[in-house]
Each structure stands twice: as structure tokens, then as C-alpha cells.
Amino acid sequence: MLITEQIKCAQRDVEATLNRYFEQPLDTEDSIKQATHYSVLNGGKRLRPFLVYATGRMLGAKHQDLDVLAAAIECIHSYSLVHDDLPAMDDDDLRRGRPTCHIVYGEAQAILAGDALQTLAFDLIANHVFDVPAQQQLKMIATLAKASGIEGMVGGQALDIVATNKAVSLAELERIHQLKTGALLNCAITLGALCAKGIEQKTLIQLKQFGDAIGLAFQVQDDILDIEGDTQVLGKPQGSDVAANKATYPALLGLAGAKQKAQLLLEQALRALADIDADTTELEHLAKYIVEREY
Amino acid sequence: MLITEQIKCAQRDVEATLNRYFEQPLDTEDSIKQATHYSVLNGGKRLRPFLVYATGRMLGAKHQDLDVLAAAIECIHSYSLVHDDLPAMDDDDLRRGRPTCHIVYGEAQAILAGDALQTLAFDLIANHVFDVPAQQQLKMIATLAKASGIEGMVGGQALDIVATNKAVSLAELERIHQLKTGALLNCAITLGALCAKGIEQKTLIQLKQFGDAIGLAFQVQDDILDIEGDTQVLGKPQGSDVAANKATYPALLGLAGAKQKAQLLLEQALRALADIDADTTELEHLAKYIVEREY
Numbered sequence: 322m323l324i325t326e327q328i329k330c331a332q333r334d335v336e337a338t339l340n341r342y343f344e345q346p347l348d349t350e351d352s353i354k355q356a357t358h359y360s361v362l363n364g365g366k367r368l369r370p371f372l373v374y375a376t377g378r379m380l381g382a383k384h385q386d387l388d389v390l391a392a393a394i395e396c397i398h399s400y401s402l403v404h405d406d407l408p409a410m411d412d413d414d415l416r417r418g419r420p421t422c423h424i425v426y427g428e429a430q431a432i433l434a435g436d437a438l439q440t441l442a443f444d445l446i447a448n449h450v451f452d453v454p455a456q457q458q459l460k461m462i463a464t465l466a467k468a469s470g471i472e473g474m475v476g477g478q479a480l481d482i483v484a485t486n487k488a489v490s491l492a493e494l495e496r497i498h499q500l501k502t503g504a505l506l507n508c509a510i511t512l513g514a515l516c517a518k519g520i521e522q523k524t525l526i527q528l529k530q531f532g533d534a535i536g537l538a539f540q541v542q543d544d545i546l547d548i549e550g551d552t553q554v555l556g557k558p559q560g561s562d563v564a565a566n567k568a569t570y571p572a573l574l575g576l577a578g579a580k581q582k583a584q585l586l587l588e589q590a591l592r593a594l595a596d597i598d599a600d601t602t603e604l605e606h607l608a609k610y611i612v613e614r615e616y
Numbered sequence: 617m618l619i620t621e622q623i624k625c626a627q628r629d630v631e632a633t634l635n636r637y638f639e640q641p642l643d644t645e646d647s648i649k650q651a652t653h654y655s656v657l658n659g660g661k662r663l664r665p666f667l668v669y670a671t672g673r674m675l676g677a678k679h680q681d682l683d684v685l686a687a688a689i690e691c692i693h694s695y696s697l698v699h700d701d702l703p704a705m706d707d708d709d710l711r712r713g714r715p716t717c718h719i720v721y722g723e724a725q726a727i728l729a730g731d732a733l734q735t736l737a738f739d740l741i742a743n744h745v746f747d748v749p750a751q752q753q754l755k756m757i758a759t760l761a762k763a764s765g766i767e768g769m770v771g772g773q774a775l776d777i778v779a780t781n782k783a784v785s786l787a788e789l790e791r792i793h794q795l796k797t798g799a800l801l802n803c804a805i806t807l808g809a810l811c812a813k814g815i816e817q818k819t820l821i822q823l824k825q826f827g828d829a830i831g832l833a834f835q836v837q838d839d840i841l842d843i844e845g846d847t848q849v850l851g852k853p854q855g856s857d858v859a860a861n862k863a864t865y866p867a868l869l870g871l872a873g874a875k876q877k878a879q880l881l882l883e884q885a886l887r888a889l890a891d892i893d894a895d896t897t898e899l900e901h902l903a904k905y906i907v908e909r910e911y
Contacts, residue, residue: 352774352778353766353770353771353774353775354766357766400731401731404727404728404731407704407727409702409722409723409724409727410724410727427704428704429704429705429777430774430777432699432702432704432705432727433699433770433773433774433777435731436695436696436699436730436731436734436770437765437766437770437771439731439734439735440734440761440764440765440766440770441761441765441766443738443757443760443761444758444761444762444765447754447755447757447758447761448758448761454750455749455750455751455753455754456750458750458754459742459750459753459754460742462738462741462742462754462757463739463742463743465738466735466736466738466739466742466743467739469735470732470735470736470739471648471649471652471732471735471736475648475728475731475732475735476648476732478728479647479648479725479728480648482724482725482728483647
């Protein structure tokens with residue numbers, strides 16, 4: 322199966338899981354549930370869910386357990402997008418070609434919808450009966466919290482805001498992305514692995530190296546697409562990073578330098594997989610897809 | 617010891633726990649940590665932490681475990697205040713006599729600080745090794761998530777926004793408060809109880825009845841204080857609910873009716889405690905304090 326088709330399978334599975342939570346048809350009077358549902362079922366690529374499924378499958382985890390973790394991590398990702406799009410943050414009216422949450426439901430409900438989606442992520446994991454010991458389930462929650470909080474995604478977003486309109490070094494840019502995007506991508510991989518029984522510490526470390534590399538590669542490619550991509554295909558205006566005066570890899574390394582950087586990171590990712598004692602084909606394909614994608 | 621002194625002890629203990637997390641002195645360059653610290657160490661009454669401690673103590677829980685849960689629930693409460701104060705929500709510049717988070721750190725950092733505080737709550741519970749089975753620890757997380765999400769606090773805030781400037785029935789007002797304030801107060805009690813070994817389902821149910829009654833009583837008294845209270849003592853402008861055109865108990869029942877309602881709820885709360893096989897003195901005093909307090 323092509324990697325794009327496998328990603329579509331992850332998309333279908335995680336959306337079915339999320340829809341189960343929301344119990345269709347939605348109460349049209351319940352604006353917060355509407356806003357939450359609108360924000361999480363938004364036609365996203367579902368890259369993080371795919372990482373949960375691919376890693377878990379590779380290590381023999383139970384599919385229903387992976388469904389829950391895929392849904393949880395997508396709740397965190399979606400909440401961060403809803404808050405990121407707010408007027409006080411990036412002030413974006415469009416997301417994947419659709420009006421953003423605050424445009425449809427107003428700012429107040431968008432703030433609350435983001436808040437509710439974060440809570441839902443922890444709710445989902447804490448309430449599911451996993452095929453692994455409770456101690457491992459607690460570790461999933463701890464991992465997700467670490468990756469999304471001050472030492473992860475939110476910390477990266479805060480740094481990003483402070484850095485806007487300022488000169489940023491390559492090391493600082495890397496730090497921002499490691500936290501802002503990398504932490505959660507990495508977390509998806511670890512969550513998938515934590516669904517497997519008797520997962521070894523050694524494997525978790527190798528997967529983390531893989532995750533670090535593809536996390537950065539993802540961001541480098543995002544920056545490249547902001548210059549080379551097509552607004553129609555991207556679902557957001559091409560050149561919006563440049564317009565927002567954000568530091569990017571092409572700005573610091575040149576376009577050719579950024580492309581070289583993406584290739585180097587891909588090689589690092591593949592090297593990390595080489596030592597894992599399992600069939601890593603899906604993750605290899607994903608790594609290649611990340612630096613070759615066009616949206 | 618007077619109940620006000622016991623609340624001060626809870627205040628001291630929970631603030632010591634929170635300060636341990638933030639490792640003083642704070643990095644002055646780290647604006648998100650500053651904003652988060654500013655928002656959670658804000659001179660609050662710490663009523664929810666007190667409920668955790670009082671309930672846990674009554675049932676023989678370990679003090680260090682209660683510290684963690686008290687800190688976690690206060691993180692949730694503080695995050696909700698930071699987001700509630702935002703211009704798009706209640707647009708408050710002052711909270712307990714101090715400038716609100718977005719006034720000091722700007723809206724973007726305030727949104728993120730609230731987000732980070734929510735994450736921190738789950739982080740604290742998941743990362744701490746409790747003196748109870750992991751299964752019970754997962755139940756704590758599930759309880760906190762339920763009370764703060766769409767079926768609890770956030771759901772209540774969303775209803776409250778929709779209800780502003782509309783005619784609201786007494787049943788609707790009660791529903792809003794049960795979710796907006798009651799769910800988290802109740803959760804504090806349950807979390808304290810879940811720290812005790814071998815807690816019985818019967819006791820949890822009686823505590824829930826107690827929590828439901830004091831949760832509503834708290835809100836009724838808040839509404840009364842908005843009319844009768846002193847701006848200086850309240851730390852917010854007296855009459856602000858009326859100014860914001862919010863439905864209140866005195867508006868629906870009259871001032872005398874609201875006071876009678878508070879007394880009725882106090883009696884309900886005390887009846888629920890009567891059947892609990894433990895020394896419920898502290899919780900009794902708290903219930904009386906809630907309907908007699910002046911701020």
C-alpha cells in the first residue's frame with residue numbers, strides 16, 4: 322500500500338473514533354460541542370495519528386488501544402490550532418480552506434473549544450481500558466502532558482511569539498521547532514510504542530531519535546512549501562510565514578540549504594530505524610513522505 | 617482551629633507545592649513560565665485545595681498525595697480564570713486586586729499560560745507516585761478531566777456565555793452553576809477521597825451529595841456578595857454581575873429568597889455529612905463558612 326493510502330487509513334480510523342465520542346447527530350443547541358466537533362473533524366492530514374498506528378502496529382499493539390491514543394493526540398493538536406488561529410495569536414481566518422473556529426463560533430467559544438479538546442485528550446486515555454498495565458497507561462498520560470505543556474508544544478509556541486520580528490539564530494529556530502512541532506510528533510511515536518506489551522527502553526530511545534529527525538524535517542519542509550507551494554494545495558496562503566515576518570529555514574540557510582538540511586534529517590531518521598528489531602518499512606516510507614510531500 | 621485558619625494552612629501547603637514545581641528563582645527571560653507562575657500564585661482563597669486536604673485527611677490519606685491533587689486542581693481553576701478574564705470572554709482587567717494575566721503579559725501569552733496550566737494539572741497527577749494503586753490514580757485523572765471538560769466546567773462556561781443577556785430560568789441557572797463551579801468543587805472532594813486507601817462507593821456518593829449542595833451554595837453566596845459585598849474586600853467591582861447583565865439568584869429569587877436558598881443548601885450539605893462514618897467536623901465548618909463568608 323502507498324504511504325498516502327496508509328495515512329488515509331489512519332485518517333479514517335481516528336475520525337471514526339472521534340465521531341464515536343461525539344455521538345451523532347450533534348445537538349444543534351450545544352454550541353461548545355459543535356465548535357469542538359468542527360475543530361477536531363477538520364480534514365486534517367492526521368500525521369500524528371498515523372505515527373501512533375504505524376509505531377504501535379510495528380510493535381504488536383492492539384488496534385483499539387491505538388485508536389484511543391490517535392484520537393487523544395489529535396485532540397491536543399487540534400486544540401493548539403484553534404488557539405493558534407485566534408486574533409491574539411496568528412489571527413488566521415482560514416485553516417485547510419475552511420473558516421477557522423473563531424470565525425464560525427466566535428472567539429469566546431473558540432477559546433473554550435480549544436480548552437475542551439485538551440481536556441478530552443486526557444479524558445480519553447484515562448477512561449480507556451488498555452491491554453497493558455495501568456502503570457504504562459499512566460506513562461502515556463505523563464508523556465502526552467510533557468510533550469504538550471511548557472516543556473513542549475506550548476513552550477515552543479511561547480518562544481515563537483517572542484521570536485517574531487526578531488533576529489533568530491539557527492539554534493534558536495531549531496529549539497522553537499523541536500518544542501512547537503517536534504515534541505508532539507515524537508510523542509505520537511512514543512504513545513504508539515507504549516501500547517505494546519513489554520516495550521524495551523532501548524527501542525524507545527531509537528524511536529525518539531527517529532522522531533527528533535522527522536519532527537525537524539517536517540518543519541523544514543513546511544518552510545520550503547511556504548515558499549514553493551501552491552496556495553490551493555496548501556489550504557493556506559502561500560508566503561504567509563514571510564508575510565508574518567517569521568524566522569524560517571530558507572531565510573537562514575537559503576532554499577538550497579534548507580533542502581539539503583531536509584535530506585540530512587531524512588538520513589538521520591533512517592539510520593535510527595536501522596537498529597530497531599522490527600519491520601520498520603511503514604516508518605521509513607513516512608520519513609521519505611515528510612520531506613517529499615507537496616502540502 | 618478556626619476554619620479560616622485551616623483554609624490558610626491549605627493555602628500555604630498548596631502554594632509551597634506549586635512553588636516547588638516552578639523552581640525559584642524563575643528565569644526572567646521565560647515569559648510563559650512567568651505568566652503561568654503569576655496566574656497560579658495569585659493570592660486565591662484556595663477553597664478547592666482546602667476541600668482536597670479536608671476530605672483526604674478525614675479519610676486517612678497521605679499528606680504528600682493530597683499536596684499533588686490540591687496543586688493539580690488549583691492549576692485547572694487558575695487556567696479557567698486566566699481564560700475567563702480574556703477580552704473575548706469576561707474582559708476583566710483586575711482579579712483579586714491585581715492586573716489580570718493578559719494585562720501584564722499580553723493576550724497571546726495569557727492564552728498559552730492558561731493552556732499550560734491545564735496541562736500541568738494532568739502532568740502533576742500522572743508523574744507523581746501515589747500511595748494508592750495505579751488504577752486509582754487513573755481514576756483521579758478521569759475524574760479531573762470529566763469535571764473540567766465539556767461535561768463540567770468548560771460546558772458550564774459555554775452555557776453561561778450563551779445565557780448572557782437572555783432570560784434564564786432557575787433550572788437553567790442551576791445547571792450552569794452545577795457545571796461551571798459545582799463540578800470542580802465536587803471534584804476536589806472526590807480527589808481527596810480517592811487518595812484514601814479502600815475508599816467505599818457509598819462514601820463517594822455521600823460526599824458527592826455534600827459537594828453538590830456546597831457547590832450551589834457557594835454560587836448563591838457569590839451572587840449575594842455581588843450585591844451586598846464591599847469592592848475592597850471582594851477584590852473585584854461590586855455589582856459587576858448586574859453590570860454584565862448576568863442571571864443571578866437574587867435577580868430570580870429576590871435577595872431574601874437567595875439567602876433562604878443558601879440556608880436550605882447548607883442544611884442539605886450537613887445532612888449528607890451525617891451519614892459518613894468519619895470525623896466530618898472540618899467539612900461541616902467549611903459548609904457554614906461558604907454561606908457566611910463576606911468575600
